[in-house]
Amino acid sequence: MSSNLYIPKSCKHCGNAFTARTTVTKYCGDTCAKKAYKARKRKEKIQATLTKDMQHQKEAAQIPNLNTVNNKDFLSVTEASQLIGVSRWTIQRMIQQGRLKAVPFGRKRIVARWQIENLFN
Numbered sequence: 280m281s282s283n284l285y286i287p288k289s290c291k292h293c294g295n296a297f298t299a300r301t302t303v304t305k306y307c308g309d310t311c312a313k314k315a316y317k318a319r320k321r322k323e324k325i326q327a328t329l330t331k332d333m334q335h336q337k338e339a340a341q342i343p344n345l346n347t348v349n350n351k352d353f354l355s356v357t358e359a360s361q362l363i364g365v366s367r368w369t370i371q372r373m374i375q376q377g378r379l380k381a382v383p384f385g386r387k388r389i390v391a392r393w394q395i396e397n398l399f400n
């Protein structure tokens with residue numbers, strides 16, 4: 280594309296002043312255009328890695344949730360059910376049957392962890 284335009288610009292990559300022949304030219308030459316392209320690609324790659332890392336961290340953040348349950352001495356009915364991998368209803372039924380002792384704490388019922396461990400003895 281030929282034109283009679285002479286636009287003074289500074290290269291977006293190296294910052295050198297140059298005369299552009301089109302309004303869309305951003306770089307002083309092919310070298311800078313290529314370098315800028317590579318730099319952009321590298322940036323995209325880093326960004327993609329960062330995004331991936333953040334997803335990993337998100338996933339990892341859900342695991343401590345289970346760890347917390349594993350480290351607790353007293354559990355809510357929901358946590359107790361998560362610990363054994365049964366429904367809340369199963370835990371509640373066991374409480375009603377007297378196989379598990381639950382202590383009311385406000386509106387919640389708390390099950391001691393050793394009670395659950397005792398079931399396996």
Ligand SMILES: [Zn+2]
Binds near residue numbers: 295307311
């Ligand atoms: Zn340049």
